[in-house]
Amino acid sequence: MLTKEEITQYFQExxxxxxxxxxxxxxxxxxxxxxxxxxxxxxxxxxxxQGRHIAKGGVNFSAVHGPMPEKxxxxxxxxxxxxxxxxxxxVLHPANPxxxxxxxxxxxxxxQPAGRPEAGSTWWFxxxxxxxxxxIDTEDARxxxxxxxxxxxxxxxxYYPRFKQWADDYFYLRHRKETRGVGGIFFDRxxxxxxxxxxxxxxFVKDVGExxxxxxxxxxxxxxxxxxxxRELAWQGLRRGRYVEFNLVWDxxxxxxxxxxxxxxSILMSLPPAAHWQxxxxxxxxxPEAQTLSLLQKxxxxxxxxx
Amino acid sequence: MLTKEEITQYFQExxxxxxxxxxxxxxxxxxxxxxxxxxxxxxxxxxxxQGRHIAKGGVNFSAVHGPMPEKxxxxxxxxxxxxxxxxxxxVLHPANPxxxxxxxxxxxxxxQPAGRPEAGSTWWFxxxxxxxxxxIDTEDARxxxxxxxxxxxxxxxxYYPRFKQWADDYFYLRHRKETRGVGGIFFDRxxxxxxxxxxxxxxFVKDVGExxxxxxxxxxxxxxxxxxxxRELAWQGLRRGRYVEFNLVWDxxxxxxxxxxxxxxSILMSLPPAAHWQxxxxxxxxxPEAQTLSLLQKxxxxxxxxx
Numbered sequence: 001m002l003t004k005e006e007i008t009q010y011f012q013e014x015x016x017x018x019x020x021x022x023x024x025x026x027x028x029x030x031x032x033x034x035x036x037x038x039x040x041x042x043x044x045x046x047x048x049x050q051g052r053h054i055a056k057g058g059v060n061f062s063a064v065h066g067p068m069p070e071k072x073x074x075x076x077x078x079x080x081x082x083x084x085x086x087x088x089x090x091v092l093h094p095a096n097p098x099x100x101x102x103x104x105x106x107x108x109x110x111x112q113p114a115g116r117p118e119a120g121s122t123w124w125f126x127x128x129x130x131x132x133x134x135x136i137d138t139e140d141a142r143x144x145x146x147x148x149x150x151x152x153x154x155x156x157x158x159y160y161p162r163f164k165q166w167a168d169d170y171f172y173l174r175h176r177k178e179t180r181g182v183g184g185i186f187f188d189r190x191x192x193x194x195x196x197x198x199x200x201x202x203x204f205v206k207d208v209g210e211x212x213x214x215x216x217x218x219x220x221x222x223x224x225x226x227x228x229x230x231r232e233l234a235w236q237g238l239r240r241g242r243y244v245e246f247n248l249v250w251d252x253x254x255x256x257x258x259x260x261x262x263x264x265x266s267i268l269m270s271l272p273p274a275a276h277w278q279x280x281x282x283x284x285x286x287x288p289e290a291q292t293l294s295l296l297q298k299x300x301x302x303x304x305x306x307x
Numbered sequence: 308m309l310t311k312e313e314i315t316q317y318f319q320e321x322x323x324x325x326x327x328x329x330x331x332x333x334x335x336x337x338x339x340x341x342x343x344x345x346x347x348x349x350x351x352x353x354x355x356x357q358g359r360h361i362a363k364g365g366v367n368f369s370a371v372h373g374p375m376p377e378k379x380x381x382x383x384x385x386x387x388x389x390x391x392x393x394x395x396x397x398v399l400h401p402a403n404p405x406x407x408x409x410x411x412x413x414x415x416x417x418x419q420p421a422g423r424p425e426a427g428s429t430w431w432f433x434x435x436x437x438x439x440x441x442x443i444d445t446e447d448a449r450x451x452x453x454x455x456x457x458x459x460x461x462x463x464x465x466y467y468p469r470f471k472q473w474a475d476d477y478f479y480l481r482h483r484k485e486t487r488g489v490g491g492i493f494f495d496r497x498x499x500x501x502x503x504x505x506x507x508x509x510x511f512v513k514d515v516g517e518x519x520x521x522x523x524x525x526x527x528x529x530x531x532x533x534x535x536x537x538r539e540l541a542w543q544g545l546r547r548g549r550y551v552e553f554n555l556v557w558d559x560x561x562x563x564x565x566x567x568x569x570x571x572x573s574i575l576m577s578l579p580p581a582a583h584w585q586x587x588x589x590x591x592x593x594x595p596e597a598q599t600l601s602l603l604q605k606x607x608x609x610x611x612x613x614x
Contacts, residue, residue, distance in 0.1 A: 034587065048586045058586070175565040175574075237581065244582075245575075248555035249565060258482040258556060265587045267482075268552075273585070274544065275551075277578040279355045279365070280341065 002198050007108045008063045008086045010202075012045075014106070014209045015061040015088050019047055021213035022059065022092070025220050026051035031059065036263055041066030042084075046266040050273075053099065053224045057092035058269030068111055071260050078122065083111040087127070088209065089253075091270040092216065093243075097236035098226040100133035100140065100181065100219055101243060103270070104212045105253070106205050123198065125205045126188035128163075129212060130171050131219075132181030134232070134239045136292045138305055140219055141182040145302035148185050151211050155204040156196075163187045168298040173246050178296040180246045235289050237276030244275045309505050314415045315370045315393045317509075319352075321413070321516045322368040322395050326354055328520035329366065329399070332527050333358035338366065343570055348373030349391075353573040357580075360406065360531045364399035365576030375418055378567050385429065390418040394434070395516065396560075398577040399523065400550075404543035405533040407440035407447065407488065407526055408550060410577070411519045412560070413512050430505065432512045433495035435470075436519060437478050438526075439488030441546045442539070443599045445612055447526055448489040452609035455492050458518050462511040463503075470494045475605040480553050485603040487553045542596050544583030551582045 019031045029051020037043035044062030051057075063086035073080055087107030094101065110123035131144050145164070152159035163185035171180040185208070190201045247254050247270050257267040283289030326338045336358020344350035351369030358364070370393035380387055394414030401408065417430035438451050452471070459466035470492035478487040492515070497508045554561050554577050564574040590596030 056584075056586070175571045241578070244551060245555060248552060249562070255556070264482045268584065269586055271548070271584040274581060274583050276581050277363075277575065278580070279363070279576055280572045 002202055004084050004086070004108070004110060007202065008084075010206065011063070011086055011088050011106070011108075011209075012061055014206075015045065015047070015059055017210075018088070018090065018213045019049075019059050021217060022049065022054065022057070023051075025213075025217040026054050028052035029054055034265075036266070038064045038066070038263075040064075044263070044266060046263070046269065048269060053095055053220055055093050055095040056273040058090065058266075060089045060266050060269065062087065062089075062263075062266070067114075069260055072256075073111075075256065075260075078111055079113050081111040081113040083109070085109050089270075090212065093240070093272045094220065094224070096224050096226060097134045097228050097232040098223040100131050100223075101240075101272075102129070102131055102212075102216050102219070104129040104209070106209045108202075108205075122191075124189040124191040125201045126190065127205055127208055128167060128170070128184060128186035129208060130167055130181060130184035130186070132239070132243060133292070134236045135288055136182060136295045137223075138295070138307060140222070141295075141302045142305045143218075144182065144184065144215065147211060147215055148208075149303055151207045152185065152204075154207065155200065159187075159204070160185070165299075171246065172298065173242060173250065175249070176242065176245070178242065178293070179298055180243065180296075182295070182300070182302060183298075234276070235283075237274065238278060238281060240272040240275040241277045244271055247271065309509055311391055311393070311415070311417060314509065315391075317513065318370070318393055318395050318413070318415075318516075319368055321513075322352065322354070322366055324517075325395070325397065325520045326356075326366050328524060329356065329361065329364065330358075332520075332524040333361050335359035336361055341572075343573070345371045345373070345570075347371075351570070351573060353570070353576065355576060360402055360527055362400050362402040363580040365397065365573075367396045367573050367576065369394065369396075369573070374421075376567055379563075380418075382563065382567075385418055386420050388418040388420040390416070392416050396577075397519065400547070400579045401527065401531070403531050403533060404441045404535050404539040405530040407438050407530075408547075408579075409436070409438055409519075409523050409526075411436040411516070413516045415509075415512075429498075431496040431498040432508045433497065434512055434515055435474060435477070435491060435493035436515060437474055437488060437491035437493070439546070439550060440599070441543045442595055443489060443602045444530075445602070445614060447529070448602075448609045449612045450525075451489065451491065451522065454518060454522055455515075456610055458514045459492065459511075461514065462507065466494075466511070467492070472606075478553065479605065480549060480557065482556070483549065483552070485549065485600070486605055487550065487603075489602070489607070489609060490605075541583070542590075544581065545585060545588060547579040547582040548584045551578055554578065 029049040031047040031049045034046045042064035047059045049057045065084040068083040090104045092102050106127035110121045112121045113119045149160040167183040167186035170186045336356040338354040338356045341353045349371035354366045356364045372391040375390040397411045399409050413434040417428045419428045420426045456467040474490040474493035477493045
């Protein structure tokens with residue numbers, strides 16, 4: 001039987017593995033680690049890189065536990081109890097505007113109802129991975145979705161279509177009518193329903209976590225030496241502004257973390273080193289920037305995308 | 308009897324007056340106007356300046372009306388009806404880091420319950436003005452609060468202490484345990500209670516609105532030629548990052564606007580031209596930056612502040 005210790009241990013190893021691979025892909029930057037403790041139980045290891053190709057990136061592990069704060073039980077619709085929330089969370093902002101921003105998260109949550117040892121614990125896995133190019137390379141987007149579909153299909157034919165749409169709906173800036181990027185997959189509350197065992201859900205989450213580093217290393221290598229100038233940097237600044245808007249206005253994880261007294265610096269590691277805002281900016285018709293904007297929409301079938 | 312037309316008309320004139328004064332204070336920039344209409348009723352005039360001393364600023368007037376959207380009536384705890392929301396909203400981001408950021412808002416809201424013409428309308432005024440220095444000049448903070456206290460005291464001895472504390476509580480980044488700046492005044496739902504007439508409330512709001520331009524012109528003139536370098540610009544970038552965090556995470560007006568389908572570009576004119584984030588940044592002990600941080604706290608009695 002899969003224990004929470006095994007899951008937590010795995011997430012730590014995943015963080016280690018991803019950090020090693022990203023340092024290799026960057027070639028210069030090294031992760032700086034801040035280990036932190038939560039007074040009520042648990043803690044984490046926040047790791048930040050400022051490298052040659054990764055301008056600012058965070059690869060965080062945390063596993064917090066203890067009596068579940070009332071805000072959390074109310075938000076999740078759960079009865080009071082002892083909870084554990086563990087996971088790995090990543091955002092990377094590249095230096096070169098031709099390299100995409102990426103985000104990945106895998107997490108596990110469980111709660112044991114207070115004073116009812118006879119009741120089983122409630123548990124679920126969640127997570128997601130999504131790609132935010134400053135300039136959309138449709139070949140990248142197709143490859144990204146095909147790889148994610150492979151990961152999903154190995155566990156259930158149902159996963160990719162559901163989780164792809166979930167990502168389209170989740171990574172969406174409603175006030176801009178734009179998706180954050182080309183999407184990916186998003187899932188939550190994957191529990192023992194629909195005939196899945198805990199082991200099966202965990203196996204899927206592991207595959208998602210392990211797909212991240214090779215995929216991003218590929219995009220990094222492909223684009224990191226591409227030429228760019230003031231124009232591309234200006235556009236990168238504006239797209240980073242949109243990334244900030246999404247994370248601070250709409251991202252439930254960020255709001256939840258800030259609202260429940262999470263570690264601010266670990267949560268906001270997702271913000272770019274710099275972001276720009278320009279009033280009512282519209283890219284020139286027919287430009288690569290306008291082309292990217294036109295593709296920041298829900299419902300694009302990237303797996304079968306043709307120019 | 309004061310009508311909504313008079314109030315709306317006044318807000319437009321206030322916008323005109325403030326724009327003229329700010330153009331004069333900047334010496335070079337001119338406001339660019341976008342007039343917009345709301346399909347369901349009303350509209351606004353968004354005015355943006357990118358000047359010599361004001362790097363990016365917005366002075367917005369809007370007056371929207373029509374059947375009250377359900378989201379709004381729920382958020383405000385009001386029965387359905389025909390509403391009007393009118394006001395002027397300003398944020399200025401200066402070029403020189405020694406000049407403070409400023410925000411001002413004055414607004415009027417009323418609603419006439421649907422199908423009950425015999426019921427009087429519900430109405431109130433709201434608003435506020437607060438100062439966000441990148442580097443706190445305690446003389447400026449004292450002057451700012453003394454002027455606001457004068458404006459308040461002319462209408463009620465009760466106003467300044469209440470509205471100063473309200474601003475301390477409102478302009479607060481809970482996740483940072485920092486105030487946005489040196490505060491100012493904030494007030495909402497100033498209606499006919501406590502023996503005030505609508506005319507009296509309006510007279511106060513007018514005085515707040517008219518205090519803005521002379522005060523800011525003073526700070527601009529005092530600091531706009533002060534020397535600065537890479538260090539001050541880097542700090543300005545980080546403080547602008549905090550401004551973004553406040554506006555997108557905590558500001559009720561921004562969230563309300565984005566959530567209820569307000570005009571995004573008008574709402575987000577409050578964001579700076581650029582903002583920076585650096586993981587876990589701490590200014591050097593005893594530095595001017597650390598001194599500023601130490602003063603970003605609630606409850607400082609700026610009117611009587613002594614070094």
